Amino acid sequence: MSAILAIEDVTVRFGGLTAVNKFSMAVQKGAIHALIGPNGAGKSTVFNCISRIYQPSEGRITLNGEDISKLKSHSMAGRGVARSFQNLELFNELTVLENVMLGAYSRCDTTFLQRLTPRPKQTLEQAEEILESTGLKNYRNTKASGLDFGHQKLLEVARALAISPQLLLLDEPAAGLRSREIERLDELLTSLNKTKGITILLVEHVMQLVMSISDRISVLSFGEKIAEGTPTEVKNHPRVIEAYLGTKEAGRG
Numbered sequence: 001m002s003a004i005l006a007i008e009d010v011t012v013r014f015g016g017l018t019a020v021n022k023f024s025m026a027v028q029k030g031a032i033h034a035l036i037g038p039n040g041a042g043k044s045t046v047f048n049c050i051s052r053i054y055q056p057s058e059g060r061i062t063l064n065g066e067d068i069s070k071l072k073s074h075s076m077a078g079r080g081v082a083r084s085f086q087n088l089e090l091f092n093e094l095t096v097l098e099n100v101m102l103g104a105y106s107r108c109d110t111t112f113l114q115r116l117t118p119r120p121k122q123t124l125e126q127a128e129e130i131l132e133s134t135g136l137k138n139y140r141n142t143k144a145s146g147l148d149f150g151h152q153k154l155l156e157v158a159r160a161l162a163i164s165p166q167l168l169l170l171d172e173p174a175a176g177l178r179s180r181e182i183e184r185l186d187e188l189l190t191s192l193n194k195t196k197g198i199t200i201l202l203v204e205h206v207m208q209l210v211m212s213i214s215d216r217i218s219v220l221s222f223g224e225k226i227a228e229g230t231p232t233e234v235k236n237h238p239r240v241i242e243a244y245l246g247t248k249e250a251g252r253g
């Protein structure tokens with residue numbers, strides 16, 4: 001395997017606060033990689049650097065070897081990088097199908113005029129296929145606002161799939177989901193990874209999902225990487241136990 005995404009010595013400062021400090025991580029092509037850590041550890045900040053919403057103060061980020069550190073966020077879709085957001089960003093008054101179809105137009109390899117002239121057949125067929133694979137087919141004509149929360153989270157993933165991504169960035173996809181919904185998300189992400197070869201990087205607090213689907217996990221605490229490895233390695237790492245439970249003593253308990 002080779003790295004699809006490499007983060008090298010990235011530091012992010014907000015005024016006097018160092019939110020991320022010399023953070024490095026490599027996501028291998030075809031892997032499911034999770035970025036975890038306690039609240040305020042710097043996970044979303046790293047995510048926002050990758051999707052080019054934040055500019056690192058120092059360091060380099062490469063995608064398939066290309067330095068993307070200076071690119072604008074809208075050019076990421078054209079490079080096959082899709083992301084879902086922590087807070088749902090759906091078009092509530094549009095149907096499930098329309099939401100997915102619109103997702104396809106965030107791929108910015110077209111001019112504005114071309115985007116105003118849709119390719120209905122191609123986009124419709126692709127959207128139907130995504131609804132089938134994400135289990136949303138029966139909700140095709142339901143407004144996004146009419147879905148329950150679990151299906152809205154699935155729709156957020158479905159919309160990201162509309163650009164046929166090579167790398168899918170998911171920001172807390174399991175937040176607020178019930179156990180059965182987490183299992184469904186687990187099956188979906190595993191299937192997207194195994195059958196479509198999509199590399200997935202997720203930030204997530206729900207350990208049931210992280211430990212089940214991840215090939216590799218990186219752990220941030222106070223902006224610094226404290227551990228990295230397989231789920232088993234990370235779960236038993238003393239610094240991870242300490243970061244989550246507060247003290248080494250608590251970790252042993």
Ligand SMILES: Nc1ncnc2c1ncn2[C@@H]1O[C@H](COP(=O)(O)OP(=O)(O)OP(=O)(O)O)[C@@H](O)[C@H]1O
Nearest residue numbers: 014017018019037038039040041042043044045046
């Ligand atoms: N735009 C910003 N301006 C100033 N400070 C920020 C900004 N974004 C994040 N921070 C700060 O950077 C630190 C890391 O925040 P970040 O949101 O990346 O953590 P996180 O690990 O994603 O947390 P959570 O799990 O709660 O979402 C925090 O102290 C946060 O307050």
